[in-house]
Amino acid sequence: MNTTILLFLLQDGITNGAVYALLGLALVLVFAVTRVILIPQGEFVTYGALSYAMLATGQVPGTVQLAVAMGIVAFGLDLFFARKALRARLVMRSAALNIVFPVALLVVTYKVAGPTTPMAVNIALALLIVAAIGLFLYRIAFQPIAHTSVLVLLIASVGCHLALQGLGLVFFGAEGLRGPALSNAALTVGPLRFTGQSLAVYGLTVAFIVGLWLFFGYTRMGKALRATAVNRLGARLVGIRTTLSGQIAFLLASVIGAISGILIVPITTLYYDTGFLIGLKGFIAAIIGGLVSYPLTAVAAILVGIVEAFSSFYASNFKEVIVFTLILPVLVLRSLAAPAVEEEKD
Amino acid sequence: MAQRLPLIIFALVMALIPLVPGIPPFWIVLLDNIGLAALVAMGLVLLTGVGGLTSFGQAAFCGFGAYTTAVLTTAYGVSPWVTLPASLLVSGIAAVLLGIVTVRLSGHYLPLGTIAWGIGLFYLFSKLEFLGRNDGISGIPPLSIGSFRMLSPDTIYYAIWIAVLLCALLTMNLLDSRTGRAIRALRRGHIAAEAFGVQTPRAKLLVFIYAAVLAGLSGWLYAHFQRAANPTPFGAQAGIEYLFIAVVGGAGYVWGAVLGAGIVVILKEVLQSYLPYIFGGQSQLETIVFGIMLVLLLQLAPSGVWPWLMSLLPFKPSRKTPNTSIKLEHPTRASGSSPVLLQIDKARKQFGGVTAVNDVSFDVNAREIVALIGPNGAGKSTTFNLITGVLTATSGKISVLGKEVENAPPQEVVKLGVSRTFQHVKLVPDMTVLENVAIGAHLRGSAGAVASMLRLDRAEEARLLAEAARQIARVGLSDQIDQLAGSLSLGQQRIVEIARALCVDPMLLLLDEPAAGLRHMEKQRLATLLRQLRDGGMSVLLVEHDMGFVMDLADRIVVLDFGTKIAEGTPAAIKRNPDVIKAYLGAAA
């Protein structure tokens, strides 16, 4: 084997793997806190990427209208569930989050959107829009059924994926889009050429992992999220709202998804339905990590990226088959290592 | 016959529908699709709703069924009817191979694993040359009987719906049998089922194969209905949709699968055909609305539509009472030479660095009631688990009738005549008291899945149910025999567990806190029953915190503290024992 090819494939694999790692981390986070297996993670990726790409061309993406619509529904749900004890403070808070925030976002987007808008502003807008959608998605789809089984949550998750993917087609069309690169600089080390974009992918992945580690290890809210994941009743008994934890988890997941999308959309053309497959690969990493371990998930994600790069070179037809069957032996090992615990509840 | 009446009416209605003059052919196509989906969902009802194994990969098994017949009929010119067993066989073999791996997965790994191989197989179908890659295989011949070729949707309609009704019947027969009870017990964890001899991995594999074969049948029908096969309908999306059908219908109900298939297929069709009129030609709009409706439906009826509909029925289906005059033979067991029924010799159990049971030794003789007491965490339940084979001892010996029980699994221990109840009640809440208790007699029957489906097991089934009814009468719960176990009070549920344990016809009965939650009178009745059992030749080993109950009932008491035996003797001696007073009974008064 040629070393240049080897190094090239490795580099390619690591770049993809870093994105899968981000997505895998988000999936683990959401599952641990809310027990939702977040299939629509892929939509967060495409929404982030394509909103950014559209903003870059000076257009206003439909996602911002979706955020407003979802905010209104979320507000309605808040009012409905609190109807027995409506308090002014509660209504104000809900209105600020669900109405004022997305509407302000809409107004700002329409005001600033244009062909000359700075890239940083576009990125910020895309992130905020997807963050709002993620937040409201939890409120609308999952909070009312937060107590049900993992299976029901999963089916609801699939429903969200279908709806969001369909909306994606409406917003972005069937044509794929590419976004402008964050940086056009490049760095050459020996035979390898690192683009500014791939360096940004590495840098942000590492930054996110460190950031999450700091957040969960050293902040009260981060610890509260961990506590919810470890013991939901225990968390409620010290006054941690599981709904708040769920919202924060979804918020983080949607931001992570959107960032991943913005990172890859300059490298590959994304279509409205590309996110699903990307999300699934992050998902494989998360499964290998056992849906609990962040470092293991990150390592597994890099591995998935590398396996994918190599199999697309040597057996491109069977790339997906290889990637998806890769996890079966891992699952078996995991199950054998942790023998079945008696599940009292279903 | 009365129980079959709704089924017969349904079959008649379905048979007449295509004959209604002026019925749009398009409706028949819809009904064909509903039938095909219902077959797959029915397998999922058994696998997921009843057995508790969530699978996203069922569409892949349809693929095995469809591609098998597609290849055999087009490339080798085999007759479609000959390919039917081949299709079922290929799906079944695929299920065995995937199932051996999959059913070993625990917890959430299982559904995730099925997503993974589901997607993997989809890509395999779409990449393999001999399956026609993404284009698939076309030109599959139609089904035909003699010169009658089922070319149109309303002719294959009968083939599809006969399959649906037949499978529904077989599935319901299976659920209402010895094997069915074992499958229904799976969802509540394997420990209770195994304690009565159920081979849980085998039962899981069985439902896995059954569900796959149903999916394979659906795939075979699909191939001859469409006369073509391509990878799309066998992908992850379809697998998810089948699961969705089962959940919407009501994941534990056979008819829920048919209802769910009806709801989902019609909903999708309506959305596809009417939304564009309302909103203009927006593509994918139906996916959006479909997704949203899915989420809404789950919020409104998380347990499915079928159980909700049934709860609206003004009358409840009546059940047959078993004829208790039918005798069930006693199990034959090797008779031992030792007068000591159970001998525990220096049994030790360590979990990591913690010693839960520390070289404990004691015996239980024939016709004796022995009580095991001590504070929580003293190792009482662990000792029970060592005796019954749920846990294996780190060291030491446990013998039944002088024969050492070396690492025997629970299914073997119960064959020796040792049965038990659990500290945390392990009944199947949505099964009746009778059905729960009948699980206790699992090893006293032998009918398998096929016999059950074909109803060849009725004579044996009557004997098992009669025995269960007798034991229920013995513990005084005959009035509750047809109630769901979950609707009883916790105290009564403990008594149901005793009846279930008695169905084993045991020599030694292990009872873990049987009196907890009982009223004073009920406790006295329980004590009387246990004395009767002892006088009839049975031995009892029980863990109990109610000292009044224990001191009154037990012939001998063994006291554990921090995993160590600190005393053994008659109730009178134990009451005076200073170590016991200090560690457990308390020094006061």
Place this chain on the structure above:
Amino acid sequence: MSALLSVADVHISYGKVEAVRGVSLEVGTNEIVTIIGANGAGKTTLLNAIMGVLPLKGRTSFAGTDMAPSDIEDRVAMGLSLVPEHRELFGTMNVEDNLELGAFRIAKAVAARSLERVYALFPRLKERRKQLAGTLSGGEQQMLAMGRALMGAPKLLMLDEPSLGLAPIIVADIFRTVGELRAAGVSVLLVEQNAQAALQIADRAYVMELGEFVLEGSARDIAANKRVAASYLGFQHEGESAV
């Protein structure tokens, strides 16, 4: 002055089974009240429902406020705290993190003072503060569960079977600490099967059987009651009639 906690005519059902039937109770300020009764009498169910873990029918108020519209988290903020039967600690987090989370609803500065107080009450926890909660012994876990509940500076602490499965010597320790809470201005509602120990530290007691209160009164009167002695204080009084 009205009671701190007041519960009137409460019914709690699991599906069709009514586990608690028409129970009323009060806990005053600076008072230790105990509910004793056999396993399965409905004591745990009642505590959980007061905390909002289970739904109930009936009237409940805390410090004069109707509790019906509040969920668990609101009740924590009101000053109600439950140490549940299974303790519900954050097993994979260390002792200090567990304690800090106990003060989730209060300001950081106040939390620091709470932490000192809890460490003074349970010096053992300070020694183990970097150890994972799941690796503590049963007695230490109970201390941690109580410490975590106290971190939120509750007005009323509800304890569910704090002695469950603990060595007698540790039980004595725990009960002494419970007694000290009154001096610190915390009321206690204590559910216990160990009636003897509970009656020694309590001011008032309720006896629960099959979902109903069958007796109530001062702890001393209850302890002296022959029927209670026969049913709950062990067999040492067994010479007397059980009914």
